[in-house]
Amino acid sequence: MAKHIVGLVGPTASGKTALALALAERHGGTVLCMDSMQVYRGMDIGTAKPTPEEQRRVPHRLLDLCEPRDPFTVTQWLAECEKALSETDRPILCGGTGLYLDALSFRQSFGGAPADEGLRERYKALAAERGRKHLHALLSKADPAMAARLHPNDERRVIRALEVFELTGRSLADFAQKEPDARWTFTLYAVDLPRAELYARIDRRVDDMFRLGLMEEVRALLERGVQRDCTSMQGLGYKETADCLAGRISLPEAVTLIKTRTRHYAKRQLTWFRRDPRIRWLTPQEACALPGRNPF
Secondary structure (H helix, E strand, C coil): CCEEEEEEECCCCCCHHHHHHHHHHHHCCEEEECCCCCCECCCCCCCCCCCHHHHHHCCEECCCCECCCCCCCHHHHHHHHHHHHHCCCCEEEECCCHHHHHHHHEEEECCCCCCCHHHHHHHHHHHHHHCHHHHHHHHHHHCHHHHHHCCCCCHHHHHHHHHHHHHHCCCHHHHCEEEECCCEEEEEEEECCCHHHHHHHHHHHHHHHHHHCHHHHHHHHHHCCCCCCCHHHHCCCHHHHHHHHCCCCCHHHHHHHHHHHHHHHHHHHHHHHHCCCCEEEECHHHHHHHHHCCCC
16 A cells, blocks of 8 residues: 655745644654755755654654765655654654655656766776766766766766766757656645745845854864765855855855845745646645645
8 A cells, every 4th residue: 555645845934844844743744854854964954854842742864864975866765755654543644855765755766868888887987087076076067967866876877877868969868758656646736835935034044044053064174074965055045155264255144145046045945836737736724724624
């Protein structure tokens, strides 16, 4: 029998976390965090990670999975999520990383992509000579979408993605054939806030992050040896704050940049999730009433 998953998705600052907490408390669920930045340990304020008090209220999974200096891929998140689902009776997926939801929802194959054995052997030789990280760096430049999905140690798939890009000039993702994963069924919700209200919430969140100590959090990460070019440090709020600490921009400039870029990110999230016909978009009033019903 397929396991049923309740999901709260949508743009940043739309109220997903509060709604997930209310549902989990009312119906005995476990929150599975679907956020590509909340996987990093020590990155709490800038990622709006559920607070220790919130984590005490209901069980949470898929937080703090790796160190900020380590690469972390969609494939790794999917493996962790599948493990959590196997150990959870009433999972509540909560987050705004649409790529993670797609990875969980669909099995993908790339059978239609062209192949060239000679080209593949050349990349294998390059891996033996220069190392797997060198190949992954090449893929990051050529096909960043696939590089984000693949761990540097996944040599076979990294080579396949490089091979397809060199042959076609296109991402391996373009050749993906998706089939729904029959292991899961979904009931998905998103809160449909007026755009002005969403942007006002984003602005307040950014102000709160600095009030709660975002500068100190970023300084501590840098002092621990987390490099500014790490993937984790490219997250919204971290790159700008690191630039501020380095004297490249002022604090008011950093705050303004974070607010602007977060709004742009929210627009991209809305575009991504609007195309998913499974999602029911709730008015704020409907969202408030949701915990009163059992969605499982």
